[in-house]
Amino acid sequence: METGPAARGASSGDRLRGDDCDRDWVWDRHVETAPPAEIFARASRRWETQFRHLAERSPFYAQKFREAGIGSSRVRLGDIGRLPFTTKDELKGAIDQEPPFGTNVCVPLDQVKRIYQTSGTAGAPSIVALSRRDIETWTEIGTRSYYATGIHDHHAVLSTYGAGPFVAGHTQFALTRMGVRAVPLGPGDTERVLFSLRSGIADTLLATPSFAQYIANRLEADLDSSSLALTHVVTGGEPGGGIPAIRDHMQTVLGATVNEVMGIGDVAPSLFGECPHQHGMHFCGAGHVWPELVDLETRELVTIESGAVGEMVYTSLTREAMPVVRFLSADIVRVEGTSCGCGRTGFRMRCLGRRDDMFIVRGVNVYPSAILAVIGEFKPRVTGRARVVRHGNQVSVQPPVPLEVEVPAGQRLDAALARQLEGAVRSRLTFRSTVELIPESAFGESTYKTRLSVTRE
Numbered sequence: 442m443e444t445g446p447a448a449r450g451a452s453s454g455d456r457l458r459g460d461d462c463d464r465d466w467v468w469d470r471h472v473e474t475a476p477p478a479e480i481f482a483r484a485s486r487r488w489e490t491q492f493r494h495l496a497e498r499s500p501f502y503a504q505k506f507r508e509a510g511i512g513s514s515r516v517r518l519g520d521i522g523r524l525p526f527t528t529k530d531e532l533k534g535a536i537d538q539e540p541p542f543g544t545n546v547c548v549p550l551d552q553v554k555r556i557y558q559t560s561g562t563a564g565a566p567s568i569v570a571l572s573r574r575d576i577e578t579w580t581e582i583g584t585r586s587y588y589a590t591g592i593h594d595h596h597a598v599l600s601t602y603g604a605g606p607f608v609a610g611h612t613q614f615a616l617t618r619m620g621v622r623a624v625p626l627g628p629g630d631t632e633r634v635l636f637s638l639r640s641g642i643a644d645t646l647l648a649t650p651s652f653a654q655y656i657a658n659r660l661e662a663d664l665d666s667s668s669l670a671l672t673h674v675v676t677g678g679e680p681g682g683g684i685p686a687i688r689d690h691m692q693t694v695l696g697a698t699v700n701e702v703m704g705i706g707d708v709a710p711s712l713f714g715e716c717p718h719q720h721g722m723h724f725c726g727a728g729h730v731w732p733e734l735v736d737l738e739t740r741e742l743v744t745i746e747s748g749a750v751g752e753m754v755y756t757s758l759t760r761e762a763m764p765v766v767r768f769l770s771a772d773i774v775r776v777e778g779t780s781c782g783c784g785r786t787g788f789r790m791r792c793l794g795r796r797d798d799m800f801i802v803r804g805v806n807v808y809p810s811a812i813l814a815v816i817g818e819f820k821p822r823v824t825g826r827a828r829v830v831r832h833g834n835q836v837s838v839q840p841p842v843p844l845e846v847e848v849p850a851g852q853r854l855d856a857a858l859a860r861q862l863e864g865a866v867r868s869r870l871t872f873r874s875t876v877e878l879i880p881e882s883a884f885g886e887s888t889y890k891t892r893l894s895v896t897r898e
């Protein structure tokens with residue numbers, strides 16, 4: 442399942458390689474290592490209060506519960522499956538109904554102390570409102586997640602997540618809480634990132650995997666990376682940091698441990714963090730968020746256990762301003778396990794991709810992250826970035842599946858390479874593809890998230 446011989450930069454153990462400090466490697470040991478029964482009991486108590494809060498303060502959820510025939514009768518956490526799911530479209534609809542805050546803002550407006558705007562791929566931006574306590578909760582969950590990756594107060598952390606309006610900017614609160622030396626930069630400021638890494642003012646890089654790969658490729662081309670102070674790369678925002686071919690390449694080039702974090706704007710921006718054992722991201726939201734896994738087609742509950750695949754669903758347990766109940770995240774994950782050498786009891790998972798990025802070839806679900814895993818093995822002849830070209834809103838794709846694969850600048854477009862990539866996709870993923878090689882300069886934006894699939898007519 443995991444990679445074979447440890448690549449250069451790989452970590453092993455509870456701390457990052459080379460970190461010999463004596464701090465506890467778990468931020469909130471009391472909560473993060475609690476047995477499942479204790480976590481469920483605490484969550485159940487908090488849910489009772491949350492459910493009353495929703496019924497009394499959220500016209501949006503009061504109506505949803507009424508329509509589901511629940512009315513005002515109490516629903517225990519163990520019976521939460523009786524409650525309807527919430528979709529992103531419904532949350533947007535709640536905003537549109539009474540803009541700008543909508544019908545799910547459950548506190549008086551003078552208690553809303555922070556507002557993030559979602560990037561909104563379609564239509565107008567939407568907002569996420571936080572009370573003072575919500576800000577603190579997000580910071581607490583984010584701190585657990587980032588601390589889990591191995592970041593301690595003696596690290597110097599270069600963050601390339603913008604400081605706002607997007608929820609990823611909340612990371613700065615977590616970095617402050619941990620007491621690190623923070624080096625905040627904006628997304629896409631490549632030259633400043635390279636300066637910071639070469640000059641040694643940061644030993645930790647937080648970036649999307651696309652950007653981290655881009656930086657790794659740049660550094661590989663012009664520098665002996667063993668002279669960098671960089672020891673740790675934390676990726677987030679999209680799958681990649683957990684794909685062996687991509688992770689191992691970055692670890693080898695940079696000599697740094699690569700692990701990942703993940704969150705979701707409407708729930709908590711950093712909700713999962715991968716520990717230095719590098720076996721998937723731990724759920725770090727215990728006590729504040731109740732996670733469920735559901736089947737992709739039937740939406741029946743799937744037991745969270747090793748090997749399970751499904752869509753993550755989240756319920757807020759302590760949220761004041763904009764709580765969500767059984768929110769369908771559209772993130773498809775594979776559970777890697779429910780225990781870990783680090784002692785955390787939060788389950789471990791890898792994100793396979795967004796529901797929208799998934800497609801079906803001859804009845805088999807395919808995630809673009811699986812394609813990246815195959816393509817990544819061809820580095821350095823390819824950069825590691827690739828995407829699937831789809832037409833219209835089709836979910837079912839007839840082979841050959843059109844793929845665009847990025848190759849490094851200055852490299853000639855080698856037809857033999859394209860055929861080899863097609864052969865690898867065929868043998869590993871069992872479908873035919875047509876690979877078009879795209880030079881780095883023409884592939885498009887490398888500095889933030891790369892869409893894993895692109896729709897063309």
Ligand SMILES: [Zn+2]
Nearest residue numbers: 716718781783
């Ligand atoms: Zn762990």
